[in-house]
Amino acid sequence: MPEPTEKPASRNFIQQAIDADRAAGRFDRRVHTRFPPEPNGYLHIGHAKAICLNSGLAREYQGKFNLRFDDTNPAKEEQEYVDSIQDDVRWLGADWQDRLFFASDYFDQLYAWAVKLVEAGKAYVCDLDGEQMRAYRGTLTEPGRDSPFRGRTVKENLDLLARMKAGEFPDGARTLRAKIDMASPNVNLRDPVMYRIKHAHHHRTGDTWSIYPSYDYTHGQSDSIEGITYSICTLEFENHRPLYDWFCKELGIHHPRQIEFARLNLTYTVMSKRKLLQLVQEKHVAGWDDPRMPTIRGLRRRGYTPDSIRAFCERIGVARQDSTIEMLWLEDAVREHLNDTAPRRMAVLRPLKVVLTNLGETETIDCTLPNHPQKPELGERAVTLTRELYIEQDDFMEEAPKKFFRLKPGGDVRLRGAGIITCDEVVKDKSGEVTELRCTFDPDHSRKVKGTIHWVSAPLALDAQVRLYDHLFKVENPDAAPEGKTFLDNLNPESLETLTAKVEPSLAKEQGGERFQFERLGYFYTDPIDSKPGHPVFNRTVTLRDAWGKEQGRG
Structure with a gap:
């Protein structure tokens, strides 16, 4: 067998065990892993860790990786789940090649062994x-x-x-x-x-x-039939390992080695398939692919990338002791990937009208903005400044503190890629609500001002639905409900906010599947199901780093 493709300085305990087995000639130095889901629900982020681990080990040692469905409970299994699991595993980059199997393929052999x-x-x-x-x-x-x-x-x-x-x-x-x-x-x-x-x-x-057949009876024998060398599973199966070994020994068949690792637990979510199914069936969420769900399908619809999930799994590593990972780690992984890859656009989520009084009614100014500030190869785009535009409501404050570097009465702020505006007049309605700012525009880019804000042209902007997601649960450990309560009592009623935003007209053509950074607001994904030509729907994947906002003078 060839040597591993890479040997990082720090080897986790599973890699160390495999290295020792290979050195001893066990399994003829083969490495053959598998991912064996039950087709009774959609995969979640915990499964992603198992997929990345098993397929990654096979790739590292130039071995083989199987996808096998342990379909032994027909009352809870559906073809829908089989199809979705295959799609999600493939999306994560795990390649089972021609080795797609089902435990039901082995029912005759399992029964014959039972008779034996x-x-x-x-x-x-x-x-x-x-x-x-x-x-x-x-x-x-x-x-x-x-x-x-x-x-x-x-x-x-x-x-x-x-x-x-x-x-x-x-x-x-x-x-x-x-x-x-x-x-x-x-x-x-x-x-x-x-x-x-x-x-x-x-x-x-x-x-x-x-x-x-039961899961415990099926599992090891299916591994044996497929020639699996390492049955990598989570810690709850540690006490099942003697049974796994007993069946292989008594039947006198190929005996894989079972190694257990700590499952993935995340704050602000639940990982139980039963509870995820309950959330769907009782309509607490819109479905298995609701972007608030920890399912792979939900993360995909929220705009997560396979690269970011693989990076997250690599970052948290493999351990023997159960622990709970902060959701921030997952969010940071996708933020880091999208910061490098997502084109920039401007959008205003909560519009406040601004009138540039020194521009004519039909006067326009052509501006050019980079699609990515660090990647000139991604090109530039044209945006048009008009007399009327929109800025974010919270980019203006009538009674601003000293370190507020956005727009205030008599104050200056830079419009991204355009010039500088000075607030001359504040227009309010009868209730005292600010409805319009009347400003003077200065195209001189050389002037120094501390704040820069984003904007969109009022007459050219496109209306778009924007969905802002927060944690599905309001506490870090939803399962820790007081006596008489359940995890459902910890649902966050503010986990979804839907807005009608004003966005760059260039986004009109987006029909789903594209990722952008809306400048100063976060990373957004064009919903692949609900978006229509001219009517895009954007799901916020993740917010920007707080430090980034401070660097931009957001106060």
Whole structure:
């Protein structure tokens, strides 16, 4: 096998384990990983970490990476999820080439191995229902008790298993259990369920099967069939590893190595598939792709890039201890990427009208602005200054403090790329609300003023819907709800604000999928679903750094 493509100075514990295995010649020095999602929901940012880790290891060691669906629970699985998962994994840059597999591909082999374990006296058919099984299982401090059906003969077990497969019994009537050790301190080894009866239509096998294998039974054997060398999974499966090893050993099949790492937890969000599904079903969000959701599909619609998510996963690293990562880390990753790649445009979210009194009614001034201040190769664009324009409401203050460097009565401010204006008059309505500023325009760019603000031409500006997103939850740990409350009580009622903004007319042609920095406001993404020609919809991906705003004299 070739050497790894790169060896950074600091190696995480998984890389160190693989390096040691390769040095010892284990698995013939092969590295073959996989990402094995259950198709019962959309992927979230935690899955992105697993995808980047598994595909990244395969790429680093010039090995192989598989995408396999562990589709063993037909009641909760849908083709919609299969399709979305493939799309999201591909979008993240993970390449499974021709190695797309399903656990259902192996149902015949899994059943044959189950028969083999029954014949070896290592599995039996049990008639206990779920509640009884839990009672017999014991606790963390007390051993379990043998099922009264544990002593069935091999002949009886084979007969009953065949009849289970034939659909002779109702759901839940019987299970096939591995015969291991009911007194084991590891409760996962207390005769775990291998098959349960479930008369449900499977999205790939139809009505062929009336019994379906458990995740614990399916997982390791599927890895073995595919020749996986490293089963990289999260820490909650650490106590399942002895069971993973037991099945491979008892069946005498290829035995991958399972290594666990800490799952990704983020502040201000939840990662439970069940809770994410609840948010969608109860319409607390607009769908799996709502930009406030931590799903990959939601992050995509918000304007995140695959590069930024990969950079985030690389930055937080791989550890053995569970921890919670600040959402700021994820936001900073996309901000850093978009700062380098996003073209600049001007938009006014909360317009305040300005009249330049020394310009004629139809007079215009052509201005040229760079599309990116550090990248001349991205070119320039023309913008037109007119007598009437819009600025942000908060770029004007009637009674301004000393260090307010934007517009104030009698004060000067620079218009980005145009010139300098002086506020001569403030126009108010009957309620005292400022409705218009009357200013004098000076095209002299050489004058020194401390503040620079953005603007758009009033007659030429395009109306555009802009969606401003905040955290979906108002607390860092939404699951930490007081007694009698749930995570839903921590939803942030101000997580979405929708505005009608004024934007550069050049944005009229945007129909979705483009990213921009709206100068001084943040990074925005043209919504690929709701945008129409001449009617763009912009989702704010992330705000600008506070330090950046201060450097621009925002006060």
